[in-house]
Amino acid sequence: MQMTEGGVTAAKGFVAAGIYAGIKKDKKDMAMIYSKVPCVAAGTFTTNIVKAAPVKWDQDVVYHSEKAQAVVANSGVANACTGEEGMRYCRETARTAAELLNISEKEVLVASTGVIGRQLPIDIIKEGVVSMVPLLSESKEAGILAAESIMTTDTIRKEAAVTFELGGRTVTVGGMSKGSGMIHPNMCTMLSFVTTDAAISKEMLQKAQSASVKDTYNMISVDGDTSTNDTALILANGLAGNDEITEEGEDFDTFLKALNMVNTALAKKMAGDGEGATALFEVKVIGAESKEQAVTLSKSVITSNLTKAAIFGHDANWGRILCAMGYSGAEFDPEKVDLYFESAAGKLKIIENGVSTGYSEELATKILSEKEVTAIADIKMGDACATAWGCDLTFDYVKINADYRS
Template structure:
């Protein structure tokens, strides 16, 4: 392992600062706007929702990232998604970016924006501008500022999500930090998630994008809570080069070192979002090994954690392995059920319940003990190849319906 986890989030890397404020966009008596800022221009990379219905902020950021122009700031609001809002939604993006330009003297075309919350409501632009003005005077590079920003972007999340790691490239210490939000309306590709990563690494833009795209496939695109892919999914990575490492210009060992750290950060945040699914009591992991291909392994593992019947079984601590085999069977991947072995795993133990097409006799009380843990894994050995993949989700509880039945109110 070439990286080390350290304290912090989006402010851990050199040159990055953050701020948050209570703007009353939709919520009251809590912070609901955040800003991440680098005075030094950053190269950027991003991935976005595959939903055809894309929020105005997603389209704004896609254009900004694809332009290749530098980025200085990201402004995020929670409460209202700015999706399905027509021209007025784009005007809100521009007004927010121009407010940053006026306050911090950077081009408005170097300001990304992101929103999360209720679809179909217009953003109160005056409150956005006022929020930018407040945050511009309160920017700080402290870890606490980063933590406060990670809390301000939450909607139905119950915990904030942040992480930072350090690693060495060319004799220079490099830091990568990040924060994310996501709890419901989560499904590949990607999910109802916002994630913002910051690094002081020096790296060529196309390689930064390549690393992000490759890592997302096995992290953020492998989580699901409820099968709904959002209109607002955004992952942005900004790199300002202040670490002073030799700029990474090819996919060499330095690139692999960076990608390894990036994978760890994204996997950490993805698991945090899955375990914080709306109403969830457990992290539900599916690990498929020895599949014919990587894509088959991804399809199978995602099908297991995405099945409502599987999720209900995890909630009820019901060792009904048929739920998981059924989900695999309709996933679209081709396999022979007579090759499959299926296990339940947790910190409380491991148990095989199905082998080569035949159910095994097992101790129900022991199985119950295994499934009572707060993290439960369904481990499947396909015995058909050497590919593997892991997906993450959560159990399905009564509270999921309660939370979403009155989401707007």
């Protein structure tokens, strides 16, 4: 099992396109993914009570349609808090794509990201769909264009793919995502689209997706805000020719491992590309009594604004980490905690059994000055662990969000 180049077009039978349609001033703003054969689809969605129209549309497709075959996504306008008109525009978008692709409108998933409260410029959206269909391609370049077309405040496109073997057949999972701000998934503004040529039942695909999201997208946070538009979709078309996965077992575990690799790569790229961020901040809690305890502790640290600010300042202010663990709600003995900082510049034990080791501040600063920084907390209660990802909190985060609409 290995990571490979590519994104949503890496798996057999998937094509994509990305264009500038005119929703935004001067950046690509529409993307399409299409499978040459029908797929089973699964998804996870925002837990925010305020759900954007495309989230509601996609939930209906994922939960009630046997098949799906296309995704149409736009950036620039979120189509959230737009009432019945917003839902009608989802249907019009899907219908336009369906007519051109000769499929049912209920086999078309839609997604939007951008400013909340504005109506979609539906004429531009439909013209964009018409423009993209002839451009659909299985090339790596087409996948890149699609990934670029869903970016908002993202500074880099986000793609990942992995190939592996199932029953002697080569299988691929590939995906793209976007997310830089309003990132605190509870399944950002976060969109993720994953494609695979694996043969897997709809039930098992949903089981894999739900399991993977818990350990990947739900373990990242940029700013503590759970978006109205969070959507993570996966389409499987079966073209790899493996025996269909219909139950848990070795093949399912292998597929889930591959899916986790792709989703973890995309999640880390989103966390590291947080608005204004200069560093990816990873927190590992080890020696926990249970997975739940480790998850609670690690997420509490990455969401601590004081800790995030210290990471930005390359300041080994470990008291903020211990403090964030202490108010997380998880029980542990602070007098047994060992804490380490690690990066490409080295690894350093900061505290042992809850007390400073008398470490070198100079070395600590050097370690914390890298673009990827890890804090490892050993609470010495068991064998469970969890990893969460976030980023530092910078001056630019405020600047970006103070004038986001202008």
